[in-house]
Amino acid sequence: MPYKYxxxxxxxxxxxxxxxxxxxxxxxxxxxxPMVQHIGAPDQPTVKVGDTVTVGQLIxxxxxxxxxxxHATVSGKVTAVEPRRHMLGDMVMSVVIENDFQDTPCEDMKxxxxxxxxxxxxxxxxxxxxxxVGMGGAMFPTAFKIQGARGKVDTLIINGxxxxxxxxxxxxxxxxxxxxxxxxxELVRIxxxxxxxxxxxxxxxxxxxxxxxxxxxxKYGVEIVPEVVKYPQGAEKMQVKANTDREVKPGGLPSGxxxxxxxxxxxxxxxxxxxxxxxxxxxxxxxxxDCVPEAQNLLVRFGTPLEHIFAEAGADMDKVERICMGGPxxxxxxxxxxxxxxxxxxxxxxxxxxMNRESETPTCIRCGNCIAHCPMKLEPMYMYMYVRKGDFxxxxxxxxxxxxxxxxxxxxxxxxxxxxxxxxVGKAMLTAHRAEEKAKAEAxxxxxxxxxxxxxx
Amino acid sequence: xxxxxxxxxxxxxILRTDRDTSRIMLDVIIALVPALGVGAYMFGMNVxxxxxxxxxxxVFFEWGYRKLLKKNCAVGDLSAVVxxxxxxxxxxxxxxWWLCPIGSFFAIVVVKQLYGGIGKNFLNPALxxxxxxxxAYAAQMTSWAVPNALRDTVVDAVTMSTxxxxxxxxxxxxxxxxxxxxxxxxxxxxxxxxxxxxxxIGGAYLIVRKVITWRIPASFIGTVAVLTLVFGCxxxxxxxxxxxxxxxxxxxxxxxxxxxxxATSPVNLKGQLLYxxxxxxxxxxxxxxxxxxxxxxxAILIMNCxxxxxxxxxxxxxFGVSKEDLKAKKAAAKAxxxxxxxxxxxD
Numbered sequence: 001m002p003y004k005y006x007x008x009x010x011x012x013x014x015x016x017x018x019x020x021x022x023x024x025x026x027x028x029x030x031x032x033x034p035m036v037q038h039i040g041a042p043d044q045p046t047v048k049v050g051d052t053v054t055v056g057q058l059i060x061x062x063x064x065x066x067x068x069x070x071h072a073t074v075s076g077k078v079t080a081v082e083p084r085r086h087m088l089g090d091m092v093m094s095v096v097i098e099n100d101f102q103d104t105p106c107e108d109m110k111x112x113x114x115x116x117x118x119x120x121x122x123x124x125x126x127x128x129x130x131x132x133v134g135m136g137g138a139m140f141p142t143a144f145k146i147q148g149a150r151g152k153v154d155t156l157i158i159n160g161x162x163x164x165x166x167x168x169x170x171x172x173x174x175x176x177x178x179x180x181x182x183x184x185x186e187l188v189r190i191x192x193x194x195x196x197x198x199x200x201x202x203x204x205x206x207x208x209x210x211x212x213x214x215x216x217x218x219k220y221g222v223e224i225v226p227e228v229v230k231y232p233q234g235a236e237k238m239q240v241k242a243n244t245d246r247e248v249k250p251g252g253l254p255s256g257x258x259x260x261x262x263x264x265x266x267x268x269x270x271x272x273x274x275x276x277x278x279x280x281x282x283x284x285x286x287x288x289x290d291c292v293p294e295a296q297n298l299l300v301r302f303g304t305p306l307e308h309i310f311a312e313a314g315a316d317m318d319k320v321e322r323i324c325m326g327g328p329x330x331x332x333x334x335x336x337x338x339x340x341x342x343x344x345x346x347x348x349x350x351x352x353x354x355m356n357r358e359s360e361t362p363t364c365i366r367c368g369n370c371i372a373h374c375p376m377k378l379e380p381m382y383m384y385m386y387v388r389k390g391d392f393x394x395x396x397x398x399x400x401x402x403x404x405x406x407x408x409x410x411x412x413x414x415x416x417x418x419x420x421x422x423x424x425v426g427k428a429m430l431t432a433h434r435a436e437e438k439a440k441a442e443a444x445x446x447x448x449x450x451x452x453x454x455x456x457x
Numbered sequence: 458x459x460x461x462x463x464x465x466x467x468x469x470x471i472l473r474t475d476r477d478t479s480r481i482m483l484d485v486i487i488a489l490v491p492a493l494g495v496g497a498y499m500f501g502m503n504v505x506x507x508x509x510x511x512x513x514x515x516v517f518f519e520w521g522y523r524k525l526l527k528k529n530c531a532v533g534d535l536s537a538v539v540x541x542x543x544x545x546x547x548x549x550x551x552x553x554w555w556l557c558p559i560g561s562f563f564a565i566v567v568v569k570q571l572y573g574g575i576g577k578n579f580l581n582p583a584l585x586x587x588x589x590x591x592x593a594y595a596a597q598m599t600s601w602a603v604p605n606a607l608r609d610t611v612v613d614a615v616t617m618s619t620x621x622x623x624x625x626x627x628x629x630x631x632x633x634x635x636x637x638x639x640x641x642x643x644x645x646x647x648x649x650x651x652x653x654x655x656x657x658i659g660g661a662y663l664i665v666r667k668v669i670t671w672r673i674p675a676s677f678i679g680t681v682a683v684l685t686l687v688f689g690c691x692x693x694x695x696x697x698x699x700x701x702x703x704x705x706x707x708x709x710x711x712x713x714x715x716x717x718x719x720a721t722s723p724v725n726l727k728g729q730l731l732y733x734x735x736x737x738x739x740x741x742x743x744x745x746x747x748x749x750x751x752x753x754x755x756a757i758l759i760m761n762c763x764x765x766x767x768x769x770x771x772x773x774x775x776f777g778v779s780k781e782d783l784k785a786k787k788a789a790a791k792a793x794x795x796x797x798x799x800x801x802x803x804d
Contacts, residue, residue, distance in 0.1 A: 407470030
């Protein structure tokens, strides 16, 4: 039985694509693959203009521990290695490949052998080589995450909540590749050196729960946990709380309370990397929103220009006001539709003006919805006030740093306050302030030491 | 180069609930319809006149003040309409119409807008307006018309005393103030407060629509019920006394519609319980020991003043910090203090 946690909201789930099978879209003429598709050190391109590349060939890597390599997603000729616009807004070094439509496979990566599939080190090495990152949207390098948690955690949780509205990619993967998924989860579990793991799935995916339960998950060391349908059930801290009743410490990681959380699609990518020798080159993207005639799940190669994806989905681009990468609650707006798709884009949502409920004159009416909704038990209303004032002492007192930006407060705010956005700003302000205070304290200490020395002399 | 279309960027969440401030205010107005309906049925035309004048004045003052100070026009959020409707609910049925502009002005301009408008006032505007009128026009604000339901029983008078003034003086209640009349609204009193049933329907609607939670009304009414049950009155059975106290006066109106006013009630859940209990306790104190027969409105106004303090005192536990953690932290701080003291003493 999953444990309860405070707060949360029930937005319109709009999972209309849940019954639509995944469709592979036609490959684009050209892919733009940014060297930053993960959190950590940016990759350095390992190919140059004029090179011929094959599908799955390594095109960028970095030796830093927190990073993930990227691979060519089509075969063809490299036409440019230059900064291009990233989905998230920055200009980022990217490799542009002209597609020759041959899909010549790269032979560098072989499936793991029987023995290797039981060896945690081999699995983690493969996860790293395949460039697998947290596919839930955080894009944290999975190999580093597992390496850091190995031996320290006693519980592994696979996150199948998919609590964001519209998104159905994980749900479809559960239905279409249940066995592969369970094998992938087994690999992740072996990599952690654990005998058992939980697989938390929200109850609105009952068909998937039934299907997976029918496949004897215990054989893979997996226990399926049907979870309450509530946003943000899929947040790391909520998953830990729901499955183990442990609360992640403020400022801490799940590994601090002996847990690690890995998302569904990440586990599936681990399966493909280890069993099939296919690096992370494509994923299911749910394309939905009121500007798309029909919500659909598309198998998209990374680097595919968004325009191409939208054309394939038949979207009415003239009506679109905002493009959202990820789910509508934690997703990020994309300004430039010519950017290439990245690993963390689990959904691409196209919304018209009618869906925009931002207000010119946001006004707090003290209704307290934000406090009732905050899963971290914060008081967003007061935090908003103190961040706007720039009162650092109060910001600390009201735990602004604990906010993980799930968006529940803003979602339910009748006064349309930009709460979540303000906390993003507030966290940056507070981080800078803390660094400044620390530097000041150190300088004062050094001064005092110098003065002491002088006095002695 | 061709100009590329760039799409709009907003922060997350991209979508928001469709329930905005005006929708919530509309829900409050809808919830007050049964109570006002009973009021109009019992007291007739004057109710409609007071309602129209109050709403018009409130909206006008809100619009005028913000226009005058070149602030954004906030009439569209319907909060001024709600204030007007609530002010009507707490006025006696026989009140003359010219009280309305005065009460509205005090409620909207002095109590609400001078503090910055919606969400920033610390007193309930409608109740503060009523309190002002009661102080300034005591005679008009305490003349209670005979409700239509009692026309045949009380034939010789235009006005009559409320059940609460009988209770306050310790007199025996007349026959016609029975439970049924109190529950359905056949008693004299303020326009919106007479029918417990109508107010319960409205309150249930607000709770179902998630405009309010059960916390404040339940703790408010519960506290009054428990206190009056325990501390009864001579000449009444304890249970009988409790029911009279709960059903008469403005308790239901206050508990469901006044004490739950967003701007002037605590936002933290534990704080809401304390706030409701405080309202209930002060109501009983005023009814027992005060010089007024009715204490609901003053109890709420007094607790309004404590709202921010309550919010600060009863903050939720930080996620990830258990009670044991807090205790350990406290103990560590104490030990450090002690150590520092000893070190200072040794120097």
